[in-house]
Amino acid sequence: MTAALVIAALVAVAAVLLAALPFLRDPSPAADRLERQDELERRTLELAEERDRALAALKELEFDHRTGKVSDEDYRRLVGPLRIRAAQTLRALEPEVPEPPEPPQPAREPTPPEPVPEPYPPDEITPPAPPLVPEPGPRN
């Protein structure tokens, strides 16, 4: 009985300590605010979801066309708007590059821009910015 009560007390103390840990670890933090999406982050995430949706839809369409589920005619009608939407979201997600200032020295090599991270792994889908009037892919 006594042992059981001692163990019970230890369990209670351990629980209280675990719950109090964030306060014990950092008694007076510089900031104690939970991060929240701001408008820019919300819009970026929305665009990223839209981009993934458009790219996934393109991938699906390509595959369905290849398997014969989508006719050439349907493919031609559907692929254009999807490619435009994918390209639009990709463009919207690109970081805005400020207008370059007037070059002070004309004979200087320009610095190459930072590579934009691939939204999709390279083996996943056809790259963006395709022609707006596509050629239908080969059918089996």
Add this chain to the structure above:
Amino acid sequence: MAPLGRAALLVAFGCLAYAALAGGYAALRRRKRLALSARNALLAGFGATAIATAVLVAALLRHDFTFTYVAEHTSVGLPARYRLSALWGGQEGSLLFWLLVLTGYSSIAVLAARRAGQDLLAWVVPILGTIGAFFAFLVVAIASPFHTQMAPPDGLGLTPSLQNPYMLIHPPMLYLGYVGLSVPFAFAMATLLARRGDEMWIVVTRRWTLLAWAFLGVGQLLGAHWAYVEVGWGGYYAWDPVENAALMPWLAATAFLHSVMIQEKRGMLKVWNMLLVVLAFCLAIFGDFLTRSGVINSIHSFAQGKVGPWLLGFICAVTAGSLALVFARLPMLRARTRLESLVSREATFLYNNLLLVALCLTILWGVAFPLLSEAVRGQTVTIARPYYDFFLRVFGLPLLLLMGIGPLVAWRRASLRALGNAFLGPALLAVATGIALIALGAGSSRPGLIAYTFSVFVLASIALEFVRGTRARRSLAGGSWPTAFGSLVARNRRRYGGYVVHAAVVLLAIGVAGSSAYQTVREQRLRPGQSMEVAGYTIAFQGTTEGQSSNARELRTHLLLSRGDRSLGTIAPGKNYYPAERSSSNEVAIRHSYLTLEDVYVIADQIDAKGGGVYFKVLVKPLVNLIWLAGGVFVLGSLITLWPDAREERRLAARYRAEGALVRV
């Protein structure tokens, strides 16, 4: 040790109540350390519940009859494995087990939600804390498993029908399913509370929903098999309200798993998905209510529980609160795209959703109407099997057909020509099969014939999908057929894993149709030396024997089974008598045919042990073993779907890079 159990449960309740209240305040006021503290309290709640469970398990294994629960649900002669399963064999223990699973799931969910933003996770903790605190309150104040008494010399034992190996696995599977639905519910509500319009909650809970759904599915099949081999009435599903209790959330979760794909791919059905998550969670709690309230008289339910009104109140509060929240956030959930065509993949998903929800609500009405009738009018009404069978045909057969149509239809829009090309092969094969079945005499049952014909159509369309997909993959990447097949499945596990699950449902449908629409039943009283004929089998009664196990007297009849001139061996149906439990059980004999997948199922009753007659009921059930085979295929499909996909992980990591800041201890 009972005081330790009680104290641990009190600590668990305190921790979970703190997680709910402090977590809610932290999320509202955006207090980071308080949110972390609430999350840690949730983890501590799991630890304390685990200690309480360990105390009860130790008492069960040690025959500590000073625990009232142990004395009421075990006996000295009860084998150790069933003493362990007594943890979920009674009201109080099963509630404790529910709490253990819930707090365990909650802890893993909040620790593993790496991608979830701080604001989302901050709301998940108080929601899971509230659900946990409610169940902790039940085991602390209403139905404690730690009441003590003067130890009697022996316990009352476990209900005989629960003394079966399936009881070691079937209830835990169902609990893992029921309780697992709390996680998607918590994330969905947290999304609304945090005013987030994105789909992170779907990404984070995708596997949780699949896992809970798979556990519920497997749990039900195991329960069906338990009923088949142990309950001894010759069937596997009786539309018992408690059986329906597990089926309803599974149907709602199935609808959600389909419709959530439309949200992911098209950004549509956001409100519908929220409602389905709420429905699935509330039905899971409703299942708990049906089992534990005592309102249902069923072999599955616990007698006259005190927790019923509390569970009912909780369901009402959750339903009202969730619906109010969804309603308040309607502007945020508005879709920006519309259905382009009524002949498209997303349209078939929509039809499938409507049928699944209609079937689910019809079953709910069948379960709830007798309860309402008794509560409101004081009249006892029974809704029997024909009601459920009728609606299973009305909604189930079109659902079966849709499983074949869906994969053949493209997303967005499909032209008639493309549809014609895709449908021709499977449709011709299905029609040819139907004609052949009529010629073979299967036309005696129209629903059975339709189910078989649709099943062939679905299987053909699934096979066609795999063949076309593998061919396309091979033309893209080259390599051998097996390599292309492996690559096809690995690249889209959800789609092809889903097709395997569809194949499992088809096997289930064939098994159900075969074993119910085309079964043969015969009943006869035989004396030793006499025999009977059933569907080409001859059953000769040889005599009876009596034996003794650790806790039961076992009476067996011995029957020689043969078909034509070929002997198929001896089978021994009988009865067990349990003195401690003052009860008996039917011990049926089943002879499986692994070639035809048919069973000969024999029940022996009114056994005269002194060499007199025995009443036999013999059922010949064609294709019934396909139902159990479907279980294996279902697990395989679920595993394929659940298996992590590195490509997908990379893609999602890129999407949520900005949300990478995690809540840490």
